[in-house]
Amino acid sequence: MKKIFHISGTTIPGGGPEHIFQLLKRLNRNEWKIIICTSKDGPYWEKFNSLGIKAYNLALRILSLKTSFKLFLILRKEKPDLIHTHGKGPGLYGRIISSFLNIPVIHTFHGFHYEDLPIVTRWFHLAVENLLSLFTDHHIFVSFGEKNRARVLKFLDEENSSVIHNGIDHEYIRNLPVTRNAALKISDSENWKSKKILGTIARLSPEKGILCLLTAFSKAIKKTPDLRLIIIGGYPEEHKDYYLRVKNLIDKENLTDYVRILGYRQDTVKIL
Template identity: 25%
Template structure:
C-alpha cells in the first residue's frame, strides 16, 4: 500500500516545533511520508522520522506578524512546493500556517487538517485586534477544514466561539515520550536548591507579572526561589517583569533563564518542588505535561490547556480568576506539607502515564490522518 504523504505547514517555534518533532519521530515510516514547510528563521535542526532519518523540509517566508509582502511570498513559495510534493494531506499549524494552508488546500484541492495550538484571537486584550483575529478564524475557508484540537478546551472554543460544526472537529491531546533519564545541566547553576519553576516567555499569554506578585505574597510566609525558563527574543513584557521584580525587592528570589536545551528544562523541572503557571490561555502546554511525566504537581491558572491537564486537589491546584491569595495559599500548603506534596507527585505521574504518553497514543493520530 502506498504511503500517505503529509505536508506539515507551520511557524515552527516553541510548542508547535515540539509537537511536530514528537509526532514525526513516532509515526510509522511504513505508512506515512512526512514533509515540513516552516518559516525562514524558525529552526535549523532537521526533523527526524522514527528511524532517525531526516524528513524533507523547506523554508518559506512565514513570520508571526501580518506583512503583505512576506505573506504573499509565503503563499507563492508554498504553492510551488506543494505542486512539487503533491501531498495527500496538509496539516496546518497555528494561525499563520492555518491561513496559508487553507488557501492552498482550496486552490489545489488537497485535504486539510488545521491545529490552532491556541486560537490567535486569544493572544490580545485589544478588542479590535481580537475581533479581527476571530473573524479571520471564522471566515477563512472554515467549511472545508477538519479542525484537529490539542485539547478538549480548544475543541470547545472551536465549536462555541469560532463556529466549527461538531462533525468537523477531532481531538488529539498533546503528549510526549516518557522521560527516562535526566541529563546534567549544560548551563551554570546559579540558583538555590529549593525552588519552583515555570516555562514561558514574558508575554501577555504567560502573565509572568502575576507570577511575580504571587511570589511576593509567598515570600511573606515561606522561603522559595522562582526560575522562569524561556526568556528569549520574543519576550515583549520582559522589561515590565524586570521592573516589577525590582519594585517588589525580589532580585535575589527570581532567576530569569534564556531559551536553553530541552534537556536542561527537564533537569530544572525534575529537581524543583513543583511547577507553576499563571497563563491567561494555552493550547495544551507541553511544560505541564513534562512536569506530570517528572512527577511534579502543578499550581495553575484556570485557563484552556491548564484545566485539561490538572485535576484540582489531585495532581495540583487550579486557581480561578487570577486569585492572588488563593495562589499564595496553595503554594504555601505544598511547600509546608510533605505528605500532600508526595501524594500529588504520585498522582501527577499517574496522570501522565494514563493519558499523555505518545507511545501509547500515536496510533489515534495515525487513524485521524488516514481519514
C-alpha cells in the same frame, strides 16, 4: 505511500516545535512520506533534519504575498495527500492555499487566544478564524479548555474538531542521568539547594501569564520566604516589550534574588 506536508511558523525552542518534532518522529514511515515547511530560525531546524525528512525554509509568521506564492508553488510541486498546519500564520497560508489546490487540511491550534486583544483586533481575528474554519477538514486542540474558548467559531462542531493532548516521553525523562544537585548547577542555582523551588516552562508572551505568576509569587514569598522561582523560556522579538515588563516587575517587587529567567534552553527537561 501517502504524503503529508506540515506547515509551521518557527524552529525556536518551544511547545509547538517540540510537539511537531515528537509527532514527526513517531509517524509510520511505511505509510507516510513527511515534508515540513517552516522557518530556519532555531535549533529545531536541525532536529527536523535529523529525522531525514525534506524541509523547506519559509518565514510564515509574517504575512507576505511573495511568501504565499512561494508556498503555493511548493505545494503544487509536492502534491501532498494531506496538509497539516500549525499556528496562526501557517494556518492562514496553508488553509487558503489548500482550498485552491483541493488538498485536505488539518489545523492544530497551539493556543486559541483572543480575550485580551483590543476589540477591533479581536473582531478581525475571530472573523478570519471563522472564514478559515470553512476551509479546514479537521481542527485539533491540545486541551479541552482551548477547545471551549474556540466555541465562538460558528462553523466548529464535534464532528470537525478533536482534542489531542501533548504527549510526554516519560521513558526518556525517567532514564535521564540527572540529580537535583546537577540540575541546580546547570541552572546556576546552586545557592538554592535548601530552598523550595517552583518552576515554569513557557515563552515570555502575554498569553502565558508570566506577569500574573510573578504578582502571585511576590505575595507568596511574604508567607513562605524560602520559595524560589525558575522561569525557562525566551521571547520572540515581537514580545520584547512584554519581556521588559517582566524584568521591570521583578525589579519593582525586589524579586531579583528570588527569580531566575534562564531563557531558551536545550536542557529544559534535565532542569525540570
